[in-house]
Amino acid sequence: MYQIDNLVKDLVKQHGRAREALMPILQGVVAQHNYLTDEAMVEVAKELDLSAAEVYGTASFYTFLDTEPRGKYVIRVCKTITCAMKGKNEIIEVLQEMLRINVGETTLNDKFTILETNCIGWCHKAPAILINDTPYTDLTREKLVKIIKEYMHQ
Amino acid sequence: MKIRRGGIRMSNKTCLICQGTGCVSAGSREIHASLEKEIEQLGLSKDVKVKRTGCHGFCEQGPLVVVEPEGLFYAGVKVDDVPDIARSLSPQGEPLEEKPLYHDSATGNPITHYHDISFYNKQQRTVLQNCGNIDPEEIGDYLATGGYQSLRKALFEMSPGQIVDEVKRSGLRGLGGAGFPTWIKWEACQRAPGDEKYVICNADEGDPGAFQDRSILEGDPHSVLKGMIIAGYAIGARKGYVYVRAEYPLAIKRLEIAIDQARKKGFIGKSILDSNFSFDIEIFQGAGAFVCGEETALLASIEGKRGMPRPRPPFPAQSGLWGKPTLISNVKTYANIRWIVNKGADWFAGIGTEGCKGTAIFSLTGKIANSGIVEVPMGITLREIIYGIGGGIPGGKPFKAVQTGGPSGGCLPAELLDTPVDFDSLKAAGSMMGSGGMVVVDEDTCIVDLARYFVDFATKESCGECAPCRLGTNQMLDILNDIVEGKGEMEDIDILESLGMGIKKGSLCGLGQTAPNPVLTTLKYFREEYEEHIIEKKCRAKVCKDLIHFIIMPDRCTGCHICTKVCPVNAISGDPKQIHEIDQELCIKCGLCFEKCPPKFGAIEKNYGSKVMED
Ligand SMILES: Cc1cc2nc3c(=O)[nH]c(=O)nc-3n(C[C@H](O)[C@H](O)[C@H](O)COP(=O)(O)O)c2cc1C
Numbered sequence: 153m154y155q156i157d158n159l160v161k162d163l164v165k166q167h168g169r170a171r172e173a174l175m176p177i178l179q180g181v182v183a184q185h186n187y188l189t190d191e192a193m194v195e196v197a198k199e200l201d202l203s204a205a206e207v208y209g210t211a212s213f214y215t216f217l218d219t220e221p222r223g224k225y226v227i228r229v230c231k232t233i234t235c236a237m238k239g240k241n242e243i244i245e246v247l248q249e250m251l252r253i254n255v256g257e258t259t260l261n262d263k264f265t266i267l268e269t270n271c272i273g274w275c276h277k278a279p280a281i282l283i284n285d286t287p288y289t290d291l292t293r294e295k296l297v298k299i300i301k302e303y304m305h306q
Numbered sequence: 307m308k309i310r311r312g313g314i315r316m317s318n319k320t321c322l323i324c325q326g327t328g329c330v331s332a333g334s335r336e337i338h339a340s341l342e343k344e345i346e347q348l349g350l351s352k353d354v355k356v357k358r359t360g361c362h363g364f365c366e367q368g369p370l371v372v373v374e375p376e377g378l379f380y381a382g383v384k385v386d387d388v389p390d391i392a393r394s395l396s397p398q399g400e401p402l403e404e405k406p407l408y409h410d411s412a413t414g415n416p417i418t419h420y421h422d423i424s425f426y427n428k429q430q431r432t433v434l435q436n437c438g439n440i441d442p443e444e445i446g447d448y449l450a451t452g453g454y455q456s457l458r459k460a461l462f463e464m465s466p467g468q469i470v471d472e473v474k475r476s477g478l479r480g481l482g483g484a485g486f487p488t489w490i491k492w493e494a495c496q497r498a499p500g501d502e503k504y505v506i507c508n509a510d511e512g513d514p515g516a517f518q519d520r521s522i523l524e525g526d527p528h529s530v531l532k533g534m535i536i537a538g539y540a541i542g543a544r545k546g547y548v549y550v551r552a553e554y555p556l557a558i559k560r561l562e563i564a565i566d567q568a569r570k571k572g573f574i575g576k577s578i579l580d581s582n583f584s585f586d587i588e589i590f591q592g593a594g595a596f597v598c599g600e601e602t603a604l605l606a607s608i609e610g611k612r613g614m615p616r617p618r619p620p621f622p623a624q625s626g627l628w629g630k631p632t633l634i635s636n637v638k639t640y641a642n643i644r645w646i647v648n649k650g651a652d653w654f655a656g657i658g659t660e661g662c663k664g665t666a667i668f669s670l671t672g673k674i675a676n677s678g679i680v681e682v683p684m685g686i687t688l689r690e691i692i693y694g695i696g697g698g699i700p701g702g703k704p705f706k707a708v709q710t711g712g713p714s715g716g717c718l719p720a721e722l723l724d725t726p727v728d729f730d731s732l733k734a735a736g737s738m739m740g741s742g743g744m745v746v747v748d749e750d751t752c753i754v755d756l757a758r759y760f761v762d763f764a765t766k767e768s769c770g771e772c773a774p775c776r777l778g779t780n781q782m783l784d785i786l787n788d789i790v791e792g793k794g795e796m797e798d799i800d801i802l803e804s805l806g807m808g809i810k811k812g813s814l815c816g817l818g819q820t821a822p823n824p825v826l827t828t829l830k831y832f833r834e835e836y837e838e839h840i841i842e843k844k845c846r847a848k849v850c851k852d853l854i855h856f857i858i859m860p861d862r863c864t865g866c867h868i869c870t871k872v873c874p875v876n877a878i879s880g881d882p883k884q885i886h887e888i889d890q891e892l893c894i895k896c897g898l899c900f901e902k903c904p905p906k907f908g909a910i911e912k913n914y915g916s917k918v919m920e921d
Contacts, residue, residue, distance in 0.1 A: 174610035179552075179591060213612040213769075214593035216552045228553075232514040233759050234671050234745060241896075270596060270767075272553045273517030275669060275745070276365050276677035277328050285555035289331045 159184055160195040169200050174210060178217050186226070186262075187218040215269070223258045223265040225303055228282040231268040234275035239291075243279050244268075246296050264303070318353040319395055322372040324438060326361030326524060334369035337383050341371070344392035354395045360525025360560075362438030363679035364425055367408060372420060372438070376401065379420035381408040411675035411697035425676045428694045430657070432665050433641045434681045437525030442560050445567035448528040454573055456647040460536045461581045464647070469540040470496055473643070475651035477663035482508055482599075482636030483714065483740045484816070485662070485729030491633055494623035495541035498631035503543035505534050505585075506608075506627065506634045509550040509557070510592055510599035513712030514763060515743035518667045519637040521679050523550070523557035526641070527564035531587060533640030535574065536647060538585040541633055546585065549604050551592040561589055596767040599741075600815050601634045603769065614769050615815035636741065638667055658684035662728035672709075672745040675700050682727070689723040692746055703748045707832070711740025713760045713767075714820030716827030717753065736827040738820065752849035753832040754839055757824045758786040764821035775818030778809035782825060790850040792916065794840040803829060848912045851895040855917055860885045862909035869899035869910065890917055 163180040167173035174196070181192050188211055197204040211217040218226075229235075229243055244266070248254055251264050258265040274280035277289035281296075288299055323329075323338045342356050362370050367381035371391065378401050380391060387406045394402050407416040408423055420426050431437075440447035448454070460469055474489035495503060507530060511519040523530060534546045550558050565587055568574045576584045590608050597603045598613040605627050607613040626632020642664060646654045655663050662684040668691065671677045675697030682691060688708060692698065699705055707717045710727075716737030718725065725731050729739050747756065765779045782805055788794045806822030813819045829836060838844045845853040858869070858878075865883040870876075877893040880886030888899070903910045 171610040172608060175593060175607065176591070179593065210610065210612055214595050216592075216594035233756065234515050236759070237672065237747075237751070269553065269594070270512060270763075271514040271516070273511065273520045274328070275515050275517060275671040275743075277331065278671075282553065282555075287331065287556070289328060 156181075156185065156189060156192045157195050160192060160199055164199045171200070171202075174200060174202070174207065175214075175217075178207075178211055182217060186222040186224060187220060193219075221258055221262070223263050225263060225283055226265045226267060228267050228269035228272070229255075230270075230272045230274065230278070230280045230282075232271040232275065232278075234271075235278040235280060238278040240279045242293060243281065243291055243296060246293050247300070250297065250300050319376075320355045320357055320374045321391075321395070322357050322359045322374060322439065324360070324362050324368060324370040324372075325358040326365060326368075326438075326521065328361065328365030329368035329370055332368040332382075333385070334383075336385055337369050337371065337388060340385050340388045341392060344388055345395065348392055348396060350392070350396055353397070358441050358443075359439060360437050360442040361521045361679070363431075363434060363521065364423075364676065365679075366677045370438075371406075373401075377419045377421055378402075379408050379417070379423060380406045382406055411700070424697065425678070425680075425695055428690065429681050430665055430683050431681045432645060432657070433522065433529070433638060433667060434525070434679065436529065437521060437679075440526065442525055442527055443563050445528065445564070445571060448526070449571075452648075453528055454532060454568075454571075456644045457532055457535055457573060458579060460539060460647050461579060461583060466496060466540045466542065469536065469647065472646055472651045473540075476646045476654040477651075477658075478639065478642055478646060478654065479662060479664075479729060480635055481638035481642075481667070481739075481742070483711070483738065485739060488635065488639055491621075491623050491635070492537065492540055494621070495543070495631045495633045498541075498624065500630065501542060501544075502630045503541055504627045504630060504632040505538045505541065505543045505546040506604070506632060507534055507546070507548040507637060507640055508599060508601065508604060508634055509548055509554075509637050510596075510604060511554075511637070511741055512551060512596040512599045512767075513714070513741045513743045514760075515669060515671055515709070515712055515745045516741045517669045518679050518742045520554050520557050522637055522641055522667075523554070524560050527557075527561050528568065529641045529644055530637055531561075531564060531568055531574070533643035534587060535578065535585050536643050537633055537635075537640065539583050541631070543633070544585055546587040547590045547608060547627075548587065549590045549592060549598070549608065551598075552594050558589060558591060565589070595769075596763075597769045597815070597817055600817060603815070604634065605632065612769070614771050615817075617814060638742075659726065659728055661730055666727055666739065666742070668727075668742045668744045670696050670744050670746070673699050673703070673748040673750070674746045684728040685726045685731075687724045687726055688718065691727065691744070692723070696746070699746065699748050703750075705746065706748050706751060707746075707753065707756075707828075709737075709745040709747070709756065709760075709824070710743065711738035711820075711823075712743045713763050714738050714816065714823055715740045715743075716823045717756065717831065718827070719831040722831075736823065736830060738823065750847055750849070752790070752845050752847035753828050753835045754786065754790055754845075755847075755849050757828045758783065758790060760824035761786060761821065764817065768817060768821075772812070772814045772818060774809045774812035775814070775821065778805055778812075779818070779821050781805055782809075782822065786825070789836065789839050790845070791852045792839065792843045792850070794836075796837070796840055798840065799829065799833070799836055843916070844914050848914070852916055853914065854895060854912055855890060855915060856888055856893060856895065856897070856900055857911055857913060858886050858888055859909050859911055862907050864907055864909070866904070866907070868902050868904065872898045872902045874898065 163177045167176045197207045274289045280289040371380040478488045479485040603613040603615040622632040863885045870878045877889045
């Protein structure tokens with residue numbers, strides 16, 4: 153198991169200590185650790201010689217820099233009008249039913265989080281979701297159930 | 307026999323299999339694998355090449371397989387179709403006649419060749435020319451289309467001044483939304499003193515309903531990179547960034563591959579093509595903030611700060627990234643540079659209208675038969691795009707409105723379908739080109755609810771810096787919420803209008819300055835729908851929950867029990883085989899029963915009014 157401070161140090165080595173390294177470093181922490189812990193943000197602040205408030209201020213501006221615990225698989229449901237016209241609500245319902253959590257929540261085993269997101273650019277194949285980096289489009293109840301089951305077994 | 311098409315050398319036949327994310331999710335990887343296998347088994351591998359390509363733009367019909375040189379177009383291909391397709395590729399083979407040919411959305415007739423399909427033949431695919439014809443992960447493919455030739459021409463045959471002049475004479479205007487003349491920025495950056503300058507490509511495409519920048523980055527990343535390198539040479543920059551939103555993982559991956567391959571070939575890096583010009587490009591990944599598409603917010607974001615816009619001037623061309631002169635343009639703007647350098651300003655200026663040159667690229671979505679990415683000369687009408695290319699509204703329903711330009715744009719009614727599509731005409735109609743989203747809606751969409759959706763988006767994406775945008779949009783949202791809930795009053799309409807004008811005038815950046823547009827245009831063109839909500843408490847589209855109710859028609863209900871099972875609040879009662887009934891007090895109007903009642907019964911009706919009227 154890695155330590156957050158080691159992870160931060162590795163990322164600093166990769167991106168440097170300049171201010172513009174802040175976002176890539178924070179993104180790197182999220183990629184490894186699913187979200188930014190307080191500890192990680194303080195560590196980043198120390199390494200980059202910024203105040204912790206400044207790091208938190210930047211992080212909290214961006215929806216993809218989560219400062220709350222997130223599961224291993226973050227499911228982002230596109231909430232855009234075109235997806236809404238084609239059954240976004242049913243997608244959310246299926247997810248909530250299957251995972252027994254609401255939008256914004258994480259399962260107890262830290263495996264799944266359901267979030268809503270802005271347009272992910274699949275309007276012509278709506279409704280669409282992102283699971284971490286993978287888009288799934290043209291969803292139906294049946295297709296989604298199959299996809300989530302596969303993730304459950306991973 | 308070797309045949310050239312689109313510049314790529316091909317063996318006798320080539321099957322182009324779309325690997326855009328849309329087609330991949332529809333199963334095109336499996337099609338690719340099984341077609342390769344079938345072709346090998348038939349011993350055709352020498353004569354038939356199977357190629358993966360980027361997006362063809364007609365994602366709705368995916369997975370797509372195109373057979374060149376004939377230009378045969380197979381749509382919605384299933385693995386079961388693959389053996390037939392493979393056999394048809396043998397020297398004696400004939401093109402397939404029915405499935406999986408594309409069927410015209412209007413006539414229902416099968417069409418064999420893609421150039422006979424109205425979705426394609428009414429388009430002018432210039433920027434998109436390579437999308438769908440090359441493998442975006444193979445720089446060799448791009449080179450075979452003559453790629454990077456214009457870079458050679460720019461570096462060795464043109465001076466920076468000549469390039470800026472060519473861009474000026476072309477009349478190219480920025481395709482990021484506002485249509486600002488591109489050359490003015492180039493010239494300002496070129497003239498700016500100092501040797502530390504930056505070129506930034508804005509790929510933050512956040513407008514709901516827009517995905518053409520993503521398609522270009524995924525389908526033809528080198529065309530964008532090349533535009534940036536030429537821009538770097540013209541203004542004297544040595545470093546470029548592509549700012550891509552985090553929501554586009556595949557675009558980021560394809561760009562990484564493209565930059566890597568271009569670097570290896572000497573198109574990016576030190577002494578490009580052995581000239582004395584050096585230029586490097588890096589990807590900067592956004593993190594889910596719409597406002598970062600605004601150029602000054604984007605700069606703040608690259609600098610590692612909150613993405614808050616700042617007042618202009620100074621413009622980025624004067625003081626941009628780290629205070630240095632910076633050229634920021636949209637993906638499509640850079641993708642056009644190749645053509646201007648290659649074919650010349652006069653050629654480019656020959657496309658489009660007097661004031662708007664070149665092509666416009668749109669994402670056509672919503673209630674439209676053929677949705678996808680379309681590229682048309684500036685100045686063709688909305689009608690030509692929606693009916694000519696888009697095939698009109700599915701099911702022959704009447705057109706109600708088209709929303710262009712996302713949250714900054716407006717909603718235009720049927721009377722304005724003959725409006726030419728260019729920066730100035732759309733703006734005159736109260737809308738905007740924006741980054742190119744075009745959402746078509748029919749009678750099933752409530753116009754007030756649509757406007758409310760965009761205002762809600764603005765409230766959530768407002769960075770909070772200036773009060774008119776932060777507070778004003780929330781105020782508008784409250785009023786719109788009242789109206790859709792049937793609690794609106796007539797004076798609300800006036801308040802919306804004056805608030806909207808105030809927000810437009812008082813906001814710092816484009817987000818606030820344009821956020822009221824969806825409300826203001828719908829008030830202008832669809833005022834009677836607002837009035838109906840307020841006076842009659844009626845939503846003609848039967849969308850607004852507080853203004854409708856569901857009832858079960860006793861003569862059609864068979865008591866099948868499907869609706870009772872799906873109702874999330876147990877508001878439907880009735881024993882099996884007995885007529886069911888909805889308890890209007892409990893009903894939350896989610897509409898699930900309405901959707902799930904089998905069409906052969908069609909026993910549930912959606913009616914006006916919040917309750918069943920007693921007569
Ligand atoms: C809220 C907001 C969001 C924007 N989003 C984008 C965007 O996603 N892509 C883009 O190219 N321009 C966007 N712009 C416009 C940019 O500020 C800038 O004008 C543009 O990148 C310039 O490129 P162009 O000259 O090629 O049009 C946005 C502007 C605002 C106010």
